Amino acid sequence: MIQTQSLSVYYGDKQAVRDVTFHAPAGKITAIVGPSGCGKSTFLSSLNRMTDLIPSARIEGQVIVNCCDVQDRNRSPAELRRCVGMIFQKPNPFAMSIRNNIQLAVREHGQRDRQQLNQITESVLRDVGLWDEVKDRLDDSALKLSGGQQQRLCIARALALKPSILLMDEPCSALDPIASATVEALILSLKERYTILIVTHNLAQARRISDEVAMFWMNDGAGEIIEQGPTETVFSKPNHPIAAAYFAGTSG
Amino acid sequence: MTKWSLSTLSRLKSDWLFTVVTRSSACVAAAIVFLVVAFLISESIPAIRQIGVGRFITDASWHPLSDQFNLTPMIVASLTITLGAILIAAPLGISAAIYCQFYAPTAIAVWYRRLIELLSGIPSVVFGLWGLVVLAPIVARLGGSGQSILTASLVLGLMILPTVALTTQAALRSVPGEWLAGGAALGFCRSSTIRRIALPAARRGILGGLLLALARAMGETMAVLMLAGNVVEMPDSIVAPARTLTANIALEMGYATAGHRSVLFVSGLFLIAIVAVSVSLAGFGGAVDE
Numbered sequence: 001m002i003q004t005q006s007l008s009v010y011y012g013d014k015q016a017v018r019d020v021t022f023h024a025p026a027g028k029i030t031a032i033v034g035p036s037g038c039g040k041s042t043f044l045s046s047l048n049r050m051t052d053l054i055p056s057a058r059i060e061g062q063v064i065v066n067c068c069d070v071q072d073r074n075r076s077p078a079e080l081r082r083c084v085g086m087i088f089q090k091p092n093p094f095a096m097s098i099r100n101n102i103q104l105a106v107r108e109h110g111q112r113d114r115q116q117l118n119q120i121t122e123s124v125l126r127d128v129g130l131w132d133e134v135k136d137r138l139d140d141s142a143l144k145l146s147g148g149q150q151q152r153l154c155i156a157r158a159l160a161l162k163p164s165i166l167l168m169d170e171p172c173s174a175l176d177p178i179a180s181a182t183v184e185a186l187i188l189s190l191k192e193r194y195t196i197l198i199v200t201h202n203l204a205q206a207r208r209i210s211d212e213v214a215m216f217w218m219n220d221g222a223g224e225i226i227e228q229g230p231t232e233t234v235f236s237k238p239n240h241p242i243a244a245a246y247f248a249g250t251s252g
Numbered sequence: 253m254t255k256w257s258l259s260t261l262s263r264l265k266s267d268w269l270f271t272v273v274t275r276s277s278a279c280v281a282a283a284i285v286f287l288v289v290a291f292l293i294s295e296s297i298p299a300i301r302q303i304g305v306g307r308f309i310t311d312a313s314w315h316p317l318s319d320q321f322n323l324t325p326m327i328v329a330s331l332t333i334t335l336g337a338i339l340i341a342a343p344l345g346i347s348a349a350i351y352c353q354f355y356a357p358t359a360i361a362v363w364y365r366r367l368i369e370l371l372s373g374i375p376s377v378v379f380g381l382w383g384l385v386v387l388a389p390i391v392a393r394l395g396g397s398g399q400s401i402l403t404a405s406l407v408l409g410l411m412i413l414p415t416v417a418l419t420t421q422a423a424l425r426s427v428p429g430e431w432l433a434g435g436a437a438l439g440f441c442r443s444s445t446i447r448r449i450a451l452p453a454a455r456r457g458i459l460g461g462l463l464l465a466l467a468r469a470m471g472e473t474m475a476v477l478m479l480a481g482n483v484v485e486m487p488d489s490i491v492a493p494a495r496t497l498t499a500n501i502a503l504e505m506g507y508a509t510a511g512h513r514s515v516l517f518v519s520g521l522f523l524i525a526i527v528a529v530s531v532s533l534a535g536f537g538g539a540v541d542e
Contacts, residue, residue, distance in 0.1 A: 048437065050433065050436065050437060053432075053433065053436055055357075055358070076441070077436075078439045078440065078441045079439065080439075081436065081437055081438065081439040082438075082439035085437070085438075086437035088430060088433065088434065088437075090430060092428075092430035092431060092433070092434040093434075094431055094434065094435075094449060094453075095431075095452075095453055096452070104438075104448055104449075105435075105438035105439065105440065108438075108439075108440060108444055108448065109439065154434070157438065158437075158438070161438065161439065
């Protein structure tokens with residue numbers, strides 16, 4: 001479960017996200033839609049404190065992940081990111097073997113037993129439907145995989161840490177339509193076991209896979225949520241006139 | 253994807269001129285390597301023919317005027333001092349680069365880089381002078397006169413430090429940001445992201461930098477000449493004096509004649525050979541992790 005209360009994000013003096021109060025229920029897929037540059041990705045990365053990596057970024061307001069305040073100074077961001085997996089727009093497997101891509105982080109977090117590691121590797125690769133494609137070449141470089149396979153590997157890599165939440169930043173937008181459909185089906189299959197937030201430009205995709213949807217719009221230079229609720233309601237009867245125009249394809 | 257070859261695009265006159273100019277510059281640069289090596293070989297041939305390669309190792313000592321040409325103590329001195337310098341410069345330089353790239357605030361990083369660049373611009377004779385006046389007396393407390401392998405290694409280590417630091421930082425800077433973000437998103441803390449992701453990805457660049465530094469250390473003459481003591485003896489400890497191949501050439505070229513002079517060219521050839529072997533070793537190391 002993820003909840004934000006009056007969350008604002010600044011880059012230096014410039015506000016990127018304004019006053020977002022948002023809720024993503026557990027075990028559901030929540031889509032975040034809206035035009036480019038309206039703060040969707042910034043919002044997403046503030047949820048697992050990836051914004052910490054940008055020196056000028058600053059957060060105001062509250063983010064609650066699984067009942068804990070993520071800005072609690074006693075909790076390390078590393079600990080938070082372990083239970084909040086993140087998938088990026090461009091698949092970013094490390095330049096190492098498929099096996100090491102998955103095991104690197106698991107080992108880092110204390111699991112050393114080789115048998116356990118291999119078991120985790122197999123189970124997450126099965127979860128993402130990659131096992132049969134790569135089981136004979138686990139020691140090949142991950143960079144040899146196709147784009148869609150790389151993205152599924154990145155999802156497997158995140159799953160290996162047994163997170164409860166997955167943040168996905170346009171996970172299909174760098175993929176061809178067939179790979180994109182495979183990843184989309186995979187995301188659907190992960191629902192219920194994980195709380196999923198997915199940023200997407202693709203309204204049809206948002207409508208197909210999400211249970212809840214939140215729409216961002218740029219207002220006075222910063223992103224705000226102008227519409228949120230159950231996907232079917234939002235798409236069929238949007239309250240906000242801009243959202244209605246955007247979904248109808250006449251704006252944005 | 254179609255690969256466009258630029259050479260098929262146009263045959264304009266300005267293009268032709270540009271091609272000729274760049275191609276000839278490339279030829280000159282390549283030719284210099286061959287010319288220098290060829291010159292060294294041709295000057296060495298008399299010594300190799302008259303004395304034979306074996307005697308450079310088997311002769312009793314280095315007394316060129318009495319026809320004794322044992323180069324081993326000097327080869328050992330060159331290798332030891334270079335190795336010492338690398339052992340000092342590698343950890344310092346790599347750590348400094350990591351700090352500069354991943355920890356330092358931007359303002360400090362910029363100035364720090366300038367400082368390191370300045371360090372690389374200090375003339376070696378100034379380094380030698382500093383080593384002689386400041387460092388040698390300190391090393392002398394450990395034994396010996398202070399002009400020793402240790403003193404030369406320390407100063408040489410500082411001299412090649414900028415090479416290691418700057419090349420390592422360039423290698424680290426070229427690690428794709430997505431990998432670092434990916435590491436952070438997997439719950440790696442900053443030091444683990446650096447150790448597990450950035451350093452392995454930058455390994456080739458770092459190795460290349462160490463190699464450049466090694467070649468520079470091997471070829472450095474003035475500072476070593478001032479600091480190593482220049483006694484031709486097989487060194488028995490790190491505070492013992494030693495004479496490197498480079499120092500030997502510089503010291504004796506002035507009065508060397510005939511066979512002796514030719515032997516000095518042989519020692520130059522040895523230097524190039526050592527550098528060439530390490531370059532190919534590094535190339536081999538790089539090829540393995542492809």
